[in-house]
Amino acid sequence: MPSPILELKDVYFRYERDWVLEHIDLTINQGQFWALVGPNGSGKSTMLKIILGLLTPQKGTVKWFGNDRKEFKHWEKIGYVSQKANSFNTGFPATVYEVVASGLVKKAGLFQRIGKKYRKDILDAISAVGMSDFLQRNIGELSGGQQQRVFIARAIVSKPEVLILDEPTVGIDHQHVQAFYQMLEQLNKESGMTLLLVTHDMGAVSTRVSHVACLHKHLHFHGTSNDFEQLDQGDLSGVYGHEVQLLQHEHVHEEELQR
Numbered sequence: 001m002p003s004p005i006l007e008l009k010d011v012y013f014r015y016e017r018d019w020v021l022e023h024i025d026l027t028i029n030q031g032q033f034w035a036l037v038g039p040n041g042s043g044k045s046t047m048l049k050i051i052l053g054l055l056t057p058q059k060g061t062v063k064w065f066g067n068d069r070k071e072f073k074h075w076e077k078i079g080y081v082s083q084k085a086n087s088f089n090t091g092f093p094a095t096v097y098e099v100v101a102s103g104l105v106k107k108a109g110l111f112q113r114i115g116k117k118y119r120k121d122i123l124d125a126i127s128a129v130g131m132s133d134f135l136q137r138n139i140g141e142l143s144g145g146q147q148q149r150v151f152i153a154r155a156i157v158s159k160p161e162v163l164i165l166d167e168p169t170v171g172i173d174h175q176h177v178q179a180f181y182q183m184l185e186q187l188n189k190e191s192g193m194t195l196l197l198v199t200h201d202m203g204a205v206s207t208r209v210s211h212v213a214c215l216h217k218h219l220h221f222h223g224t225s226n227d228f229e230q231l232d233q234g235d236l237s238g239v240y241g242h243e244v245q246l247l248q249h250e251h252v253h254e255e256e257l258q259r
């Protein structure tokens with residue numbers, strides 16, 4: 001039996017009068033690679049905040065590693081790369097090596113020098129995201145996609161068991177997006193790290209991930225990516241109504257808008 005890492009049971013959440021999330025049941029097991037997809041306003045960020053313990057659902061339970069969220073203390077097991085990572089201040093004077101090393105501050109202690117002891121961990125994390133050739137490069141000199149890889153290295157250098165990524169491809173140009181997903185796939189397969197990727201880009205991820213959850217207030221589908229691929233257009237329209245077109249072609253629209 002695979003061990004559940006994250007379990008949401010019958011979760012409901014509202015900010016004001018209307019429910020934003022209703023009856024959410026989701027179990028993520030060790031080693032799985034999940035995509036949480038949904039159109040704008042479907043509740044992805046809200047669900048993420050609940051998962052990260054930043055919001056408390058009015059109903060239902062959230063368990064991490066079998067422990068109720070309120071009793072769960074081992075947040076170091078969870079790595080998180082926020083959407084904001086790719087709007088990094090490009091004037092910040094730190095090298096790739098230093099940015100990744102800063103991911104160890106909690107583990108090594110703020111006032112302790114992150115010395116030789118952790119050098120291998122830092123180099124391994126940088127290598128896992130394919131950035132070994134840029135060790136001494138200033139972070140501000142890198143492209144959006146390269147910066148995002150460095151932030152993932154910073155999140156994984158302390159060896160979390162789960163990595164959560166919120167719309168990680170937003171600042172990445174179109175031709176590098178597939179290489180970026182490939183890197184995540186490798187991270188999942190080679191190190192067995194459990195991944196949860198939040199995105200509205202359903203078409204781009206469904207072949208890379210092992211599982212898909214489609215959110216639009218409810219979880220309309222959650223299961224393996226193979227089962228997801230079997231859903232036909234009609235089923236998807238049933239899930240998202242008119243928004244299915246937007247979901248599948250949003251990246252094209254974005255490109256057109258930039259022209």
Ligand SMILES: Nc1ncnc2c1ncn2[C@@H]1O[C@H](COP(=O)(O)OP(=O)(O)OP(=O)(O)O)[C@@H](O)[C@H]1O
Pocket residue numbers: 015016020038039040041042043044045046047200
């Ligand atoms: N702080 C808040 N107060 C009130 N309503 C909110 C708040 N944050 C979000 N909402 C509402 O909750 C619903 C879900 O929003 P949420 O940001 O979770 O969706 P999302 O899928 O992450 O959207 P996007 O892809 O645009 O980021 C929306 O109707 C939104 O307007």
